[in-house]
Amino acid sequence: MKPEELARLATRALLYEVSVNPKPGLVDPVTSGPHPDMSVFTFIDSSLSLQPYLTICAQAGDGWVGTLPELFASLRRAGITAEREMFAATNGVNTHKGAVFSLGILAAAVAFAEKHADVSVQGVVQGMLAGLCEHDFAGVKDLPKSELTAGETLYVEHGLTGVRGEAESGYSSVFDVGLPAFKASSGTLNERLLDTLMAIVTKFTDTNLIHRAGTLAILPKAQAQAQAVLDAGGAQSEAGRVLLDQMNDDFSAQNLSLGGSADMLILTIFMALVEGDL
């Protein structure tokens, strides 16, 4: 696939994800949930602003002749510029910070793997990111708390590696959870993507959620709520829909976000589009 075509699939993944509703703890076309500073329109602007960057990432992976860690270093430089452009497109709102990082990596990895028959996409990601946590977290414990990002704070306080750990693992929540769940799902596309999101939430350590809640105890609660939706028959069933609506209301009332899980859904949709399953 041409890099421009891969970037278009990545942009579609961003737009599909925000269109799914009702998504607990997330912006959708009906409600902004616990994100009053964003709406579906902010996400449309943000998604379109990222397409040139996603093309650059796919082009880099497509033509790369250096090592995989060097490929990641080049993406990181492009990512810093893309993050700036995203904030300019959204008037300073953090719509897709996690997706800039993760979707850029995956777009490059898919393009690279398409040119090298002996490697898998997940293997390329792992090759690019070996040692990422060790590198990024070195020295953060010595920094003043006020200078730490949410992810760095959770690492210092609880040893959680967040988006970096998930990425370094080769996005197991996408390849081992999200994609198999999507392939096994049924119903309308909206219902299938809701069930896929719930499957991700049952297994994923969403550090965005933990950061918002201010306690680790939120994680098993959210995982149990998502599992209950699936056990009730998922988004296709009346009982599942009732639980999903309750979960949506709970997350809004408690100002809880599932931003990290949304990013894993974006990556899952992208891979399903790439593999022709969607």
Ligand SMILES: CC(C)(COP(=O)(O)OP(=O)(O)OC[C@H]1O[C@@H](n2cnc3c(N)ncnc32)[C@H](O[C@H]2O[C@H](COP(=O)(O)OP(=O)(O)OP(=O)(O)O)[C@@H](O)[C@H]2O)[C@@H]1O)[C@@H](O)C(=O)NCCC(=O)NCCS
């Ligand atoms: C490595 C970076 C991602 C930077 O990491 P950093 O330490 O700055 O940030 P984190 O706090 O760790 O997370 C950044 C975003 O990643 C998403 N995320 C969080 N946890 C996870 C997780 N466990 N797995 C995957 N992804 C995760 C999350 O983004 C989503 O949530 C955002 C919306 O939530 P909200 O609470 O509203 O946002 P806040 O900004 O916290 O606002 P308020 O609470 O104040 O209202 C939304 O963006 C979602 O996408 C985290 O926000 C990477 O940025 C980095 O290295 N940057 C340097 C440049 C670079 O490398 N670029 C990429 C090149 S490929």
Ligand SMILES: Nc1ncnc2[nH]cnc12
């Ligand atoms: N729909 C959404 N709502 C809030 N944060 C997100 N990050 C990615 N998608 C999101």
